[in-house]
Amino acid sequence: MKTTAPIGIFDSGVGGTSIWKEIHKLLPYEHTIYLADSANAPYGNRTESEIVALSRKNTEVLLAMGCKIIVVACNTATTNAIDTLRASYDVPIIGIEPAIKPAALQTTTKSIGILATRGTLSSSLFHKTSETFTKDISVVEIIGEGLVPLIEEGALNSLEMRQLLKKYTAPMLAANIDYLVLGCSHYPYIIPLLQELLPASVTIIDSGEAVARHTKKMLETTKALSEVRKTPALQFYTNADTQTLKSLLNKYSHKISIEKLKF
Template sequence: MNKQPIGIFDSGVGGTSIWKEINLLLPNENTIYLADSANAPYGLKSKEAIINLSIKNTEYLIKKGCKIIVVACNTATTNAINELRETYKIPFIGIEPAIKPAALNTQTKAVGILATKGTLSSELFHKTTDLFASNITVIERIGEGIVELIESGQLYSEDMKVLLKLYLQPMLNANIDYLVLGCTHYPYLMPLLIELLPNHVKIIDSGEAVARQTKAVLDKHNLLNTQRKKGNYQFYTNRNTDVMASLLDNAFGIDYLDF
Protein backbone atom coordinates (compact mmCIF):
# COMPACT_ATOMS: atom_id res chain seq x y z
CA MET A 1 0.00 0.00 0.00
CA ASN A 2 2.85 2.43 0.77
CA LYS A 3 3.67 3.17 -2.86
CA GLN A 4 0.05 3.70 -3.81
CA PRO A 5 -0.83 7.34 -4.52
CA ILE A 6 -2.38 10.01 -2.37
CA GLY A 7 -5.68 11.00 -3.98
CA ILE A 8 -6.72 14.65 -3.95
CA PHE A 9 -9.93 16.11 -5.35
CA ASP A 10 -11.54 19.52 -5.63
CA SER A 11 -14.40 21.15 -7.50
CA GLY A 12 -11.83 22.43 -9.98
CA VAL A 13 -8.21 23.52 -10.20
CA GLY A 14 -8.08 25.39 -6.89
CA GLY A 15 -7.11 22.35 -4.85
CA THR A 16 -3.77 22.29 -6.63
CA SER A 17 -2.81 24.85 -3.97
CA ILE A 18 -3.24 22.01 -1.45
CA TRP A 19 -1.40 19.59 -3.73
CA LYS A 20 1.58 21.96 -3.82
CA GLU A 21 1.81 21.97 -0.01
CA ILE A 22 1.52 18.18 0.18
CA ASN A 23 4.14 17.75 -2.52
CA LEU A 24 6.46 20.18 -0.73
CA LEU A 25 6.20 18.27 2.55
CA LEU A 26 6.04 14.75 1.04
CA PRO A 27 8.04 14.84 -2.21
CA ASN A 28 8.44 11.05 -2.30
CA GLU A 29 4.71 10.41 -2.43
CA ASN A 30 2.90 9.54 -5.64
CA THR A 31 -0.18 11.72 -6.10
CA ILE A 32 -3.30 11.81 -8.25
CA TYR A 33 -5.20 15.08 -8.47
CA LEU A 34 -8.79 15.15 -9.73
CA ALA A 35 -10.38 18.43 -10.81
CA ASP A 36 -14.15 18.33 -11.26
CA SER A 37 -14.11 21.65 -13.09
CA ALA A 38 -17.18 20.79 -15.15
CA ASN A 39 -19.24 21.03 -11.95
CA ALA A 40 -17.48 24.01 -10.37
CA PRO A 41 -18.26 25.76 -8.18
CA TYR A 42 -19.67 23.42 -5.55
CA GLY A 43 -20.45 26.36 -3.26
CA LEU A 44 -23.79 27.13 -4.91
CA LYS A 45 -25.04 23.53 -5.00
CA SER A 46 -27.30 21.71 -2.54
CA LYS A 47 -25.83 19.54 0.21
CA GLU A 48 -27.20 16.44 -1.55
CA ALA A 49 -25.54 17.40 -4.84
CA ILE A 50 -22.23 18.07 -3.09
CA ILE A 51 -22.34 14.67 -1.38
CA ASN A 52 -23.12 12.90 -4.66
CA LEU A 53 -20.28 14.63 -6.50
CA SER A 54 -17.89 13.90 -3.63
CA ILE A 55 -18.84 10.22 -3.77
CA LYS A 56 -18.23 10.16 -7.51
CA ASN A 57 -14.81 11.75 -7.08
CA THR A 58 -13.93 9.39 -4.23
CA GLU A 59 -14.86 6.27 -6.17
CA TYR A 60 -12.81 7.46 -9.13
CA LEU A 61 -9.72 7.89 -6.94
CA ILE A 62 -10.27 4.56 -5.17
CA LYS A 63 -10.40 2.84 -8.57
CA LYS A 64 -7.04 4.49 -9.27
CA GLY A 65 -5.64 2.73 -6.20
CA CYS A 66 -5.33 5.68 -3.84
CA LYS A 67 -4.37 4.84 -0.25
CA ILE A 68 -5.75 8.06 1.29
CA ILE A 69 -7.97 10.83 -0.04
CA VAL A 70 -7.58 14.54 0.62
CA VAL A 71 -10.81 16.46 0.12
CA ALA A 72 -9.11 19.65 -1.09
CA CYS A 73 -12.37 21.59 -1.14
CA ASN A 74 -13.81 23.52 1.78
CA THR A 75 -17.37 23.09 0.55
CA ALA A 76 -17.03 19.34 0.01
CA THR A 77 -15.40 18.90 3.41
CA THR A 78 -17.97 20.87 5.36
CA ASN A 79 -20.90 19.20 3.59
CA ALA A 80 -19.80 15.68 2.70
CA ILE A 81 -16.78 14.38 4.61
CA ASN A 82 -18.83 12.73 7.37
CA GLU A 83 -20.74 10.72 4.76
CA LEU A 84 -17.50 9.78 3.00
CA ARG A 85 -15.91 8.55 6.21
CA GLU A 86 -19.00 6.52 7.07
CA THR A 87 -19.13 4.95 3.59
CA TYR A 88 -15.49 4.11 2.82
CA LYS A 89 -12.73 2.48 4.87
CA ILE A 90 -9.98 4.59 3.32
CA PRO A 91 -8.65 7.49 5.46
CA PHE A 92 -9.90 10.99 4.54
CA ILE A 93 -8.29 14.36 5.17
CA GLY A 94 -10.62 17.34 5.16
CA ILE A 95 -10.10 21.07 4.91
CA GLU A 96 -11.96 23.95 6.49
CA PRO A 97 -11.26 27.68 6.83
CA ALA A 98 -8.45 28.51 9.27
CA ILE A 99 -10.69 30.60 11.46
CA LYS A 100 -9.08 29.29 14.68
CA PRO A 101 -5.58 30.83 14.27
CA ALA A 102 -7.10 34.09 13.02
CA ALA A 103 -9.45 34.32 15.99
CA LEU A 104 -6.74 33.49 18.51
CA ASN A 105 -4.21 35.98 17.13
CA THR A 106 -6.23 39.00 16.05
CA GLN A 107 -5.31 42.24 17.79
CA THR A 108 -8.16 44.33 16.38
CA LYS A 109 -10.73 41.69 17.37
CA ALA A 110 -11.99 41.64 13.78
CA VAL A 111 -11.21 39.06 11.09
CA GLY A 112 -12.51 38.63 7.57
CA ILE A 113 -13.35 35.39 5.84
CA LEU A 114 -13.78 35.01 2.11
CA ALA A 115 -15.42 31.71 1.21
CA THR A 116 -18.16 30.04 -0.81
CA LYS A 117 -21.81 30.05 0.16
CA GLY A 118 -21.67 26.29 0.74
CA THR A 119 -18.86 26.65 3.27
CA LEU A 120 -20.22 29.67 5.14
CA SER A 121 -23.67 28.10 5.50
CA SER A 122 -22.41 24.69 6.64
CA GLU A 123 -22.92 23.28 10.12
CA LEU A 124 -19.22 22.49 10.52
CA PHE A 125 -18.18 26.08 9.79
CA HIS A 126 -20.71 27.48 12.26
CA LYS A 127 -19.53 25.09 14.98
CA THR A 128 -15.91 26.10 14.45
CA THR A 129 -16.77 29.81 14.42
CA ASP A 130 -18.90 29.54 17.57
CA LEU A 131 -16.11 27.64 19.33
CA PHE A 132 -13.19 29.96 18.54
CA ALA A 133 -14.61 33.29 17.39
CA SER A 134 -17.54 34.02 19.68
CA ASN A 135 -15.83 37.06 21.21
CA ILE A 136 -14.63 38.75 18.01
CA THR A 137 -16.20 40.30 14.93
CA VAL A 138 -16.17 38.01 11.90
CA ILE A 139 -16.90 39.66 8.56
CA GLU A 140 -18.07 36.93 6.18
CA ARG A 141 -18.23 37.46 2.44
CA ILE A 142 -19.30 34.97 -0.23
CA GLY A 143 -16.78 35.13 -3.06
CA GLU A 144 -19.43 34.86 -5.76
CA GLY A 145 -17.90 34.74 -9.22
CA ILE A 146 -14.28 34.23 -8.13
CA VAL A 147 -14.09 30.49 -8.81
CA GLU A 148 -15.74 30.93 -12.19
CA LEU A 149 -13.16 33.54 -13.22
CA ILE A 150 -10.25 31.35 -12.11
CA GLU A 151 -11.67 28.31 -13.87
CA SER A 152 -12.01 30.31 -17.09
CA GLY A 153 -8.41 31.52 -16.97
CA GLN A 154 -9.16 35.08 -15.77
CA LEU A 155 -7.18 34.96 -12.55
CA TYR A 156 -5.62 38.43 -12.80
CA SER A 157 -8.31 40.11 -14.85
CA GLU A 158 -9.89 43.50 -14.20
CA ASP A 159 -13.17 41.70 -13.42
CA MET A 160 -11.38 39.84 -10.64
CA LYS A 161 -9.98 43.06 -9.18
CA VAL A 162 -13.46 44.61 -9.18
CA LEU A 163 -14.91 41.62 -7.31
CA LEU A 164 -12.14 41.55 -4.73
CA LYS A 165 -12.44 45.27 -4.01
CA LEU A 166 -16.17 44.80 -3.50
CA TYR A 167 -15.73 41.89 -1.08
CA LEU A 168 -12.78 43.35 0.83
CA GLN A 169 -14.13 46.84 1.51
CA PRO A 170 -16.59 45.85 4.29
CA MET A 171 -13.75 43.94 5.96
CA LEU A 172 -11.44 46.96 5.79
CA ASN A 173 -14.23 49.14 7.15
CA ALA A 174 -14.39 46.79 10.15
CA ASN A 175 -10.62 47.11 10.70
CA ILE A 176 -9.71 43.46 10.20
CA ASP A 177 -6.12 42.37 10.75
CA TYR A 178 -6.58 38.80 9.43
CA LEU A 179 -8.14 37.58 6.20
CA VAL A 180 -9.02 33.88 6.11
CA LEU A 181 -9.21 32.28 2.69
CA GLY A 182 -12.01 29.72 2.82
CA CYS A 183 -11.68 28.20 -0.65
CA THR A 184 -8.71 26.36 -2.13
CA HIS A 185 -8.93 28.46 -5.29
CA TYR A 186 -8.26 31.63 -3.33
CA PRO A 187 -4.52 31.23 -2.52
CA TYR A 188 -3.89 31.90 -6.21
CA LEU A 189 -5.30 35.38 -5.57
CA MET A 190 -2.44 36.18 -3.20
CA PRO A 191 -0.67 38.71 -5.49
CA LEU A 192 -3.90 40.66 -5.94
CA LEU A 193 -4.81 40.47 -2.27
CA ILE A 194 -1.38 41.76 -1.22
CA GLU A 195 -1.85 44.62 -3.64
CA LEU A 196 -5.31 45.51 -2.34
CA LEU A 197 -4.87 45.01 1.41
CA PRO A 198 -2.95 47.15 3.92
CA ASN A 199 0.40 45.71 5.01
CA HIS A 200 -0.82 44.90 8.51
CA VAL A 201 -3.52 42.48 7.33
CA LYS A 202 -2.26 38.91 7.46
CA ILE A 203 -3.64 36.38 4.96
CA ILE A 204 -3.97 32.76 6.02
CA ASP A 205 -5.22 29.55 4.46
CA SER A 206 -5.24 25.88 5.43
CA GLY A 207 -2.70 24.46 2.98
CA GLU A 208 0.26 23.80 5.28
CA ALA A 209 -1.97 22.42 8.04
CA VAL A 210 -3.62 20.00 5.61
CA ALA A 211 -0.21 18.78 4.42
CA ARG A 212 0.94 18.19 8.00
CA GLN A 213 -2.27 16.33 8.82
CA THR A 214 -1.89 14.18 5.71
CA LYS A 215 1.62 13.19 6.79
CA ALA A 216 0.43 12.44 10.33
CA VAL A 217 -2.41 10.19 9.17
CA LEU A 218 -0.16 8.35 6.70
CA ASP A 219 2.36 7.79 9.49
CA LYS A 220 -0.36 6.60 11.88
CA HIS A 221 -1.53 3.98 9.36
CA ASN A 222 2.04 3.03 8.32
CA LEU A 223 1.32 4.26 4.80
CA LEU A 224 4.22 6.68 4.26
CA ASN A 225 6.14 6.00 1.06
CA THR A 226 9.74 5.35 2.06
CA GLN A 227 11.11 5.36 -1.49
CA ARG A 228 13.86 7.93 -1.99
CA LYS A 229 13.00 8.89 -5.52
CA LYS A 230 10.71 11.75 -6.44
CA GLY A 231 7.02 10.86 -6.55
CA ASN A 232 4.95 10.54 -9.72
CA TYR A 233 2.24 13.15 -10.32
CA GLN A 234 -0.95 12.72 -12.32
CA PHE A 235 -3.56 15.43 -12.87
CA TYR A 236 -7.03 14.67 -14.22
CA THR A 237 -9.66 17.18 -15.27
CA ASN A 238 -12.98 17.12 -17.12
CA ARG A 239 -12.57 20.61 -18.54
CA ASN A 240 -9.89 22.88 -20.01
CA THR A 241 -6.42 21.53 -19.24
CA ASP A 242 -4.74 24.84 -20.13
CA VAL A 243 -5.99 26.57 -16.97
CA MET A 244 -4.55 23.87 -14.72
CA ALA A 245 -1.28 23.81 -16.65
CA SER A 246 -0.87 27.57 -16.27
CA LEU A 247 -1.51 27.40 -12.52
CA LEU A 248 1.14 24.72 -12.16
CA ASP A 249 3.49 26.78 -14.35
CA ASN A 250 4.19 23.77 -16.53
CA ALA A 251 6.83 22.81 -13.97
CA PHE A 252 5.82 19.18 -13.49
CA GLY A 253 5.30 16.08 -15.56
CA ILE A 254 1.54 16.13 -15.95
CA ASP A 255 -0.71 13.40 -17.31
CA TYR A 256 -4.07 14.92 -18.26
CA LEU A 257 -7.06 12.74 -18.90
CA ASP A 258 -10.76 13.57 -19.02
CA PHE A 259 -12.98 11.50 -16.77
Protein backbone atom coordinates in the same frame (compact mmCIF):
# COMPACT_ATOMS: atom_id res chain seq x y z
CA MET B 1 -2.74 -1.07 1.26
CA LYS B 2 0.80 -0.73 -0.11
CA THR B 3 2.86 2.20 1.17
CA THR B 4 3.76 2.99 -2.44
CA ALA B 5 0.08 3.56 -3.34
CA PRO B 6 -0.73 7.16 -4.32
CA ILE B 7 -2.28 9.96 -2.29
CA GLY B 8 -5.61 10.89 -3.90
CA ILE B 9 -6.67 14.55 -3.96
CA PHE B 10 -9.85 16.06 -5.38
CA ASP B 11 -11.38 19.50 -5.72
CA SER B 12 -14.29 21.13 -7.52
CA GLY B 13 -11.68 22.32 -9.99
CA VAL B 14 -8.13 23.62 -10.23
CA GLY B 15 -8.04 25.42 -6.86
CA GLY B 16 -7.00 22.39 -4.83
CA THR B 17 -3.67 22.40 -6.66
CA SER B 18 -2.73 25.00 -4.01
CA ILE B 19 -3.14 22.15 -1.49
CA TRP B 20 -1.35 19.66 -3.76
CA LYS B 21 1.70 21.98 -3.89
CA GLU B 22 1.96 21.98 -0.08
CA ILE B 23 1.56 18.19 0.09
CA HIS B 24 4.17 17.63 -2.61
CA LYS B 25 6.58 20.05 -0.90
CA LEU B 26 6.26 18.19 2.42
CA LEU B 27 6.08 14.66 0.92
CA PRO B 28 8.19 14.88 -2.26
CA TYR B 29 8.49 11.11 -2.80
CA GLU B 30 4.78 10.27 -2.57
CA HIS B 31 2.86 9.38 -5.73
CA THR B 32 -0.19 11.65 -6.14
CA ILE B 33 -3.34 11.61 -8.25
CA TYR B 34 -5.31 14.85 -8.49
CA LEU B 35 -8.88 15.14 -9.81
CA ALA B 36 -10.15 18.53 -10.96
CA ASP B 37 -13.94 18.25 -11.25
CA SER B 38 -14.05 21.51 -13.23
CA ALA B 39 -17.05 20.40 -15.31
CA ASN B 40 -19.12 20.69 -12.10
CA ALA B 41 -17.47 23.80 -10.61
CA PRO B 42 -18.23 25.76 -8.56
CA TYR B 43 -19.55 23.49 -5.80
CA GLY B 44 -20.32 26.52 -3.62
CA ASN B 45 -23.69 27.23 -5.24
CA ARG B 46 -24.90 23.61 -5.23
CA THR B 47 -27.20 21.89 -2.72
CA GLU B 48 -25.75 19.74 0.05
CA SER B 49 -27.05 16.54 -1.59
CA GLU B 50 -25.41 17.49 -4.91
CA ILE B 51 -22.10 18.22 -3.15
CA VAL B 52 -22.24 14.86 -1.33
CA ALA B 53 -22.99 13.00 -4.58
CA LEU B 54 -20.10 14.71 -6.43
CA SER B 55 -17.73 14.07 -3.52
CA ARG B 56 -18.67 10.37 -3.48
CA LYS B 57 -18.11 10.14 -7.24
CA ASN B 58 -14.65 11.71 -6.97
CA THR B 59 -13.67 9.55 -4.00
CA GLU B 60 -14.71 6.38 -5.83
CA VAL B 61 -12.70 7.34 -8.93
CA LEU B 62 -9.59 7.84 -6.75
CA LEU B 63 -10.15 4.59 -4.83
CA ALA B 64 -10.53 2.73 -8.15
CA MET B 65 -7.10 4.14 -9.05
CA GLY B 66 -5.67 2.55 -5.89
CA CYS B 67 -5.25 5.58 -3.61
CA LYS B 68 -4.29 4.91 0.03
CA ILE B 69 -5.66 8.18 1.45
CA ILE B 70 -8.07 10.80 0.14
CA VAL B 71 -7.55 14.53 0.59
CA VAL B 72 -10.70 16.58 0.03
CA ALA B 73 -8.94 19.75 -1.19
CA CYS B 74 -12.20 21.68 -1.31
CA ASN B 75 -13.71 23.62 1.60
CA THR B 76 -17.26 23.27 0.29
CA ALA B 77 -16.95 19.49 -0.15
CA THR B 78 -15.35 19.13 3.29
CA THR B 79 -17.92 21.18 5.15
CA ASN B 80 -20.84 19.43 3.43
CA ALA B 81 -19.67 15.86 2.76
CA ILE B 82 -16.73 14.83 4.97
CA ASP B 83 -18.84 12.97 7.57
CA THR B 84 -20.62 10.98 4.84
CA LEU B 85 -17.32 10.12 3.13
CA ARG B 86 -15.70 8.95 6.37
CA ALA B 87 -18.71 6.80 7.19
CA SER B 88 -18.78 5.28 3.69
CA TYR B 89 -15.14 4.40 2.92
CA ASP B 90 -12.46 2.70 4.97
CA VAL B 91 -9.42 4.73 3.92
CA PRO B 92 -8.30 7.82 5.85
CA ILE B 93 -10.03 10.95 4.55
CA ILE B 94 -8.52 14.38 5.19
CA GLY B 95 -10.63 17.51 4.89
CA ILE B 96 -9.91 21.20 4.61
CA GLU B 97 -11.60 23.86 6.70
CA PRO B 98 -11.14 27.62 6.83
CA ALA B 99 -8.33 28.48 9.31
CA ILE B 100 -10.63 30.37 11.68
CA LYS B 101 -8.89 29.18 14.85
CA PRO B 102 -5.41 30.73 14.23
CA ALA B 103 -6.98 33.99 13.04
CA ALA B 104 -9.27 34.18 16.09
CA LEU B 105 -6.41 33.43 18.50
CA GLN B 106 -4.01 35.94 16.97
CA THR B 107 -6.20 38.94 16.10
CA THR B 108 -5.40 42.11 18.04
CA THR B 109 -8.18 44.27 16.52
CA LYS B 110 -10.68 41.56 17.52
CA SER B 111 -11.99 41.64 13.95
CA ILE B 112 -11.38 39.05 11.23
CA GLY B 113 -12.64 38.54 7.69
CA ILE B 114 -13.63 35.27 6.05
CA LEU B 115 -13.88 35.01 2.27
CA ALA B 116 -15.54 31.74 1.25
CA THR B 117 -18.18 30.16 -0.97
CA ARG B 118 -21.88 30.14 -0.14
CA GLY B 119 -21.70 26.36 0.35
CA THR B 120 -18.99 26.67 3.01
CA LEU B 121 -20.46 29.64 4.89
CA SER B 122 -23.93 28.05 5.07
CA SER B 123 -22.71 24.62 6.27
CA SER B 124 -23.27 23.36 9.81
CA LEU B 125 -19.59 22.35 10.18
CA PHE B 126 -18.49 25.92 9.40
CA HIS B 127 -20.97 27.38 11.90
CA LYS B 128 -19.83 24.96 14.59
CA THR B 129 -16.15 25.87 14.06
CA SER B 130 -16.91 29.58 13.88
CA GLU B 131 -19.01 29.59 17.06
CA THR B 132 -16.30 27.68 18.96
CA PHE B 133 -13.51 30.17 18.27
CA THR B 134 -15.08 33.57 17.63
CA LYS B 135 -17.20 34.27 20.70
CA ASP B 136 -15.64 37.69 21.49
CA ILE B 137 -14.60 38.57 17.97
CA SER B 138 -16.26 40.47 15.15
CA VAL B 139 -16.38 38.26 12.03
CA VAL B 140 -17.07 39.69 8.57
CA GLU B 141 -18.22 36.80 6.36
CA ILE B 142 -18.23 37.50 2.62
CA ILE B 143 -19.41 35.11 -0.12
CA GLY B 144 -16.83 35.24 -2.94
CA GLU B 145 -19.49 35.05 -5.66
CA GLY B 146 -17.90 34.79 -9.11
CA LEU B 147 -14.31 34.25 -7.97
CA VAL B 148 -14.07 30.49 -8.63
CA PRO B 149 -15.25 30.71 -12.28
CA LEU B 150 -12.66 33.45 -12.95
CA ILE B 151 -9.88 31.35 -11.39
CA GLU B 152 -11.04 28.32 -13.40
CA GLU B 153 -10.68 30.46 -16.54
CA GLY B 154 -7.20 31.56 -15.48
CA ALA B 155 -8.35 35.20 -15.24
CA LEU B 156 -6.34 35.85 -12.06
CA ASN B 157 -5.35 39.43 -12.87
CA SER B 158 -8.42 40.48 -14.84
CA LEU B 159 -10.24 43.77 -14.29
CA GLU B 160 -13.34 41.81 -13.25
CA MET B 161 -11.34 39.93 -10.58
CA ARG B 162 -9.89 43.20 -9.25
CA GLN B 163 -13.34 44.84 -9.10
CA LEU B 164 -14.89 41.86 -7.27
CA LEU B 165 -12.09 41.75 -4.71
CA LYS B 166 -12.33 45.50 -4.08
CA LYS B 167 -16.06 45.06 -3.46
CA TYR B 168 -15.59 42.05 -1.16
CA THR B 169 -12.76 43.53 0.91
CA ALA B 170 -14.41 46.95 1.42
CA PRO B 171 -16.67 45.86 4.34
CA MET B 172 -13.73 43.99 5.89
CA LEU B 173 -11.53 47.11 5.81
CA ALA B 174 -14.41 49.15 7.24
CA ALA B 175 -14.54 46.66 10.14
CA ASN B 176 -10.77 47.05 10.79
CA ILE B 177 -9.86 43.39 10.25
CA ASP B 178 -6.26 42.31 10.82
CA TYR B 179 -6.68 38.72 9.56
CA LEU B 180 -8.32 37.51 6.35
CA VAL B 181 -9.15 33.80 6.29
CA LEU B 182 -9.42 32.25 2.82
CA GLY B 183 -12.19 29.66 2.94
CA CYS B 184 -11.77 28.15 -0.53
CA SER B 185 -8.79 26.25 -1.92
CA HIS B 186 -9.05 28.29 -5.15
CA TYR B 187 -8.38 31.55 -3.31
CA PRO B 188 -4.61 31.22 -2.59
CA TYR B 189 -4.15 31.97 -6.29
CA ILE B 190 -5.49 35.49 -5.73
CA ILE B 191 -3.28 36.25 -2.70
CA PRO B 192 -0.95 38.53 -4.78
CA LEU B 193 -3.94 40.64 -5.83
CA LEU B 194 -5.39 40.66 -2.30
CA GLN B 195 -2.02 41.83 -0.94
CA GLU B 196 -2.14 44.70 -3.41
CA LEU B 197 -5.62 45.73 -2.28
CA LEU B 198 -5.19 45.24 1.48
CA PRO B 199 -2.95 47.16 3.89
CA ALA B 200 0.19 45.39 5.14
CA SER B 201 -1.44 45.17 8.59
CA VAL B 202 -3.81 42.45 7.30
CA THR B 203 -2.44 38.89 7.45
CA ILE B 204 -3.89 36.45 4.93
CA ILE B 205 -4.28 32.84 6.09
CA ASP B 206 -5.04 29.72 4.05
CA SER B 207 -5.12 26.07 5.09
CA GLY B 208 -2.59 24.50 2.70
CA GLU B 209 0.35 23.86 5.05
CA ALA B 210 -1.92 22.59 7.83
CA VAL B 211 -3.57 20.09 5.46
CA ALA B 212 -0.16 18.85 4.26
CA ARG B 213 1.03 18.34 7.86
CA HIS B 214 -2.20 16.52 8.75
CA THR B 215 -1.82 14.26 5.69
CA LYS B 216 1.74 13.36 6.69
CA LYS B 217 0.72 12.67 10.28
CA MET B 218 -2.15 10.43 9.15
CA LEU B 219 0.16 8.46 6.83
CA GLU B 220 2.63 8.02 9.70
CA THR B 221 -0.12 6.93 12.10
CA THR B 222 -1.47 4.34 9.65
CA LYS B 223 2.08 3.25 8.68
CA ALA B 224 1.31 4.14 5.06
CA LEU B 225 4.11 6.66 4.49
CA SER B 226 6.20 5.70 1.46
CA GLU B 227 9.75 4.64 2.26
CA VAL B 228 10.82 4.65 -1.39
CA ARG B 229 13.09 7.56 -2.36
CA LYS B 230 12.44 7.66 -6.09
CA THR B 231 10.89 10.17 -8.46
CA PRO B 232 7.12 9.83 -7.91
CA ALA B 233 4.30 9.70 -10.45
CA LEU B 234 2.38 13.00 -10.26
CA GLN B 235 -0.86 12.63 -12.23
CA PHE B 236 -3.52 15.27 -12.82
CA TYR B 237 -6.92 14.63 -14.38
CA THR B 238 -9.59 17.14 -15.32
CA ASN B 239 -12.99 16.65 -16.92
CA ALA B 240 -12.77 20.09 -18.59
CA ASP B 241 -10.12 22.03 -20.50
CA THR B 242 -6.55 21.32 -19.38
CA GLN B 243 -5.21 24.83 -20.07
CA THR B 244 -5.73 26.43 -16.61
CA LEU B 245 -4.22 23.41 -14.86
CA LYS B 246 -1.18 23.63 -17.14
CA SER B 247 -0.84 27.33 -16.44
CA LEU B 248 -1.12 27.00 -12.63
CA LEU B 249 1.32 24.07 -12.58
CA ASN B 250 3.73 25.49 -15.13
CA LYS B 251 6.80 25.27 -12.89
CA TYR B 252 6.14 21.53 -12.35
CA SER B 253 5.53 20.79 -16.06
CA HIS B 254 8.73 18.73 -16.40
CA LYS B 255 7.61 16.19 -13.80
CA ILE B 256 3.81 15.95 -13.96
CA SER B 257 1.24 14.55 -16.39
CA ILE B 258 -2.05 16.36 -17.09
CA GLU B 259 -4.83 14.58 -18.94
CA LYS B 260 -8.49 15.10 -19.73
CA LEU B 261 -10.64 12.30 -18.31
CA LYS B 262 -14.37 11.71 -18.22
CA PHE B 263 -15.51 11.19 -14.62
